[in-house]
Amino acid sequence: MEVQIVTPDKTIFSGKADLVVVPGSDGQIGILDNHAPLVSSMQKGQVKVRQGNDDQFFDIEGGVVEVLKNQVIVLAS
């Protein structure tokens, strides 16, 4: 699936990933391929992006995430 992590200042990540874990307001949310459409607000925490065996972490202050048709868009602030 395609993942984009965008802040108002710049796009900090854009590319394919196998797994994304975001800090949702009610707890961590793991997103895999073909996830159902989802909108969730996020709290302060880390976004984990897994590509193969490679994990990348991004610190965010909160924001919102949208999952639609294998597209994950993380709007971080």
Next chain:
Amino acid sequence: MANLKEIRTRITSVEGTMQITSAMKMVSASKLKRAQNAIVQMRPFAEKFNEILSNVSSTLESTDHALMQNKEVKKVLLVALVSNRGLCGGFNSAVIKRIKNVIAENPDINYAILPVGKKAIDAFKNSNNISESQHFAEINPTIWDDLNYQKAIPLAESLIGSFVSGEYDQITIVYNSFKNAAVQDLKEEQFLPLLTSNKKAKSASIDYIFEPGREEIVVDLIPNSLKIKLYEAMLDSFASEHGARMTAMHKATDNAIEMKKELTLFYNKARQAAITNEILEIVAGAEALGG
């Protein structure tokens, strides 16, 4: 005929000014480029954000959020977004003039001004409209140095705070929006209460899962959307400032070139006249000797 030496000094001084203005133009051009980049970077974020927000809120009936309540407008806060430095044409004076007009036109409304940028602070220093709200104690002009989203947040939060506490019934931002490097559009934008958009989202039919819930997300998103709105206005103003300065400095450089040309012509004429005079004297002297 003016003194040759005098003209020479003037030419040198015009040359000096020209160098300064053209250097300032170049600096502004590169800053403008950066400011435009920031706007371009910001756009996808803002678009996506507003899309999600309208998506989530489109099916929600309630608009009784504290930030959407229209109150009777008695106390209005005008936020003046201007620059810290001058030499940028009518950029600052346009905003300042507009604010003075607005205040003069509506004597029944109690206006307060929040100056953002040194030029507005200077301009409104002697007016008694400056906001004395505690909320803005921390806002200082360095907000324009290395402008980024993090710097817009405290300003947005204090604006929201002053609205929620009832200190102001309406908050309006007055700023220059960026059209192109030479043209700025003066804008007055209502910041609070939040205007509800009637645009229906086209993807509203998609069956989203909402976490934690629709209303919670909206409540969470609204303050953020205000921060984004403010940041957009600030970026716009920032780009406009550099565009305006670039244009102003371009004109100044052109004028200096023109002036230098005239002075050089004048100088050459004066020099020619001096030489002719000298030759005349020599010839006259030689004739007198030769008899």
